[in-house]
Amino acid sequence: MNRFDQPVSSYMTAPVVDVSPDVELSVAEERMREHSVSSLAVCAADGRLLGMISRTDLVRVGRLRAALAGGDRLLTLPRKRVRERMTPTVVIVERDASMREAATRMVSAHVHRLFIVDGGRPTGVLSVADVMRAIVDEGIAAPLSSCMSSPVLTVQASDSVGVALDRLVEAHVHGLVVTEGNWPIGIFTQVEALAAGKLDPAHPVEEVMSCAMLCLPVRTPLRRAAELALETNAQRILGVAAREMRGIATGLDLARIAAGVPR
Numbered sequence: 352m353n354r355f356d357q358p359v360s361s362y363m364t365a366p367v368v369d370v371s372p373d374v375e376l377s378v379a380e381e382r383m384r385e386h387s388v389s390s391l392a393v394c395a396a397d398g399r400l401l402g403m404i405s406r407t408d409l410v411r412v413g414r415l416r417a418a419l420a421g422g423d424r425l426l427t428l429p430r431k432r433v434r435e436r437m438t439p440t441v442v443i444v445e446r447d448a449s450m451r452e453a454a455t456r457m458v459s460a461h462v463h464r465l466f467i468v469d470g471g472r473p474t475g476v477l478s479v480a481d482v483m484r485a486i487v488d489e490g491i492a493a494p495l496s497s498c499m500s501s502p503v504l505t506v507q508a509s510d511s512v513g514v515a516l517d518r519l520v521e522a523h524v525h526g527l528v529v530t531e532g533n534w535p536i537g538i539f540t541q542v543e544a545l546a547a548g549k550l551d552p553a554h555p556v557e558e559v560m561s562c563a564m565l566c567l568p569v570r571t572p573l574r575r576a577a578e579l580a581l582e583t584n585a586q587r588i589l590g591v592a593a594r595e596m597r598g599i600a601t602g603l604d605l606a607r608i609a610a611g612v613p614r
Contacts, residue, residue: 354489355451355609359444362485363467363475369394372401372434376412379404379433380545388476389463389525389541393437398472402437406541407525412436413548414520425512426548443468446475450485453477454609463525463602479602482609483577491608495576496569498608499590499598505530506539512559513552515539526586528599529560535596538564538587566591569598577605 369392370379379391383406390405413426420427442465444453457465457479467475504522506515508531519527519539526540537560547559565583567576569590576588588600 354485355454355611356449357485358447359450359453359467359477360446360475362450362481363446363477364481365475367392367466367473367476369473370404370433371396372437373432376404376409376428376431376433376436380409380428383409384545392441392466392473392476393433394473400441400443400466400468400471400473401434402439403441403466404433404437406545408436408438410516410541410544411520413545414516417552423551424548425516425550425552425554426545428548441466443473444477445469450477450482450609451611454482454606455612457482457606458603458610458612461603479606480581482606483581483602485609486577486605487574487581489574491573491577493573493608494569495567495571495573495588495590495600496598498573498604499569499600500604501598503528503535503589503596503599505535506556507531508536508555508557508560510556511553512539512544512547512550512556515556516544516552519544525601528564528587528589528596529556530596531557533596534594535564535566535589536560537562540586542586561586563587564589566596568592573605573608576600 368386393402417427442460464478466473506527529537564587565585566589590598
């Protein structure tokens with residue numbers, strides 16, 4: 352059987368990391384960091400799924416509050432409850448849905464993870480990393496160039512974290528490639544933004560960037576690219592040729608392969 356025709360239960364992660372709608376946003380941010388996840392299921396006391404809260408939600412409200420306060424912090428999370436900032440509409444599938452169907456929903460909704468539910472209660476999570484594992488198992492030999500996006504959104508290493516974060520928010524993306532000249536040297540994502548929240552917005556982005564990226568030839572087989580990304584926990588895969596950055600492949604770009612959705 353094609354790996355993408357298998358049920359999501361074959362690749363999903365369980366149990367689900369959740370949070371109460373009544374805790375403050377800072378608690379949700381701490382829980383995301385503790386479990387290295389980009390979103391949390393918001394559940395009632397009886398386990399019913401009420402919504403979700405994501406890093407995107409925290410970064411947007413934190414940047415807006417900091418800007419309005421006019422202070423010297425990159426981010427300031429307001430003392431609000433999760434229920435006030437959560438997204439009530441959640442992308443879900445049943446546990447017998449296929450990997451292809453789940454990947455299609457991810458791409459359509461532009462989300463990096465969805466919840467598997469049973470009777471209205473979340474029993475698992477399927478992330479783009481899980482989809483990448485299916486790509487490895489299926490042995491997809493298509494080249495990296497077949498799923499790359501371009502142009503690559505970048506920020507210079509000498510730019511400030513304030514400039515980088517504003518660019519990230521305005522572009523509605525989860526991360527930027529940090530370059531020195533025209534060559535990539537790191538990435539600045541929502542993870543780094545939240546970690547740098549107490550810093551002055553004028554702080555250089557190169558001092559808070561992450562090196563969790565891969566630079567691979569554009570002809571690299573997707574199964575190998577996905578395998579390396581999983582092994583190194585890389586957040587972005589950059590396609591290079593003749594010492595030039597030609598494009599980028601995120602988890603969602605790889606999910607398009609599983610979904611059979613053209614670029």
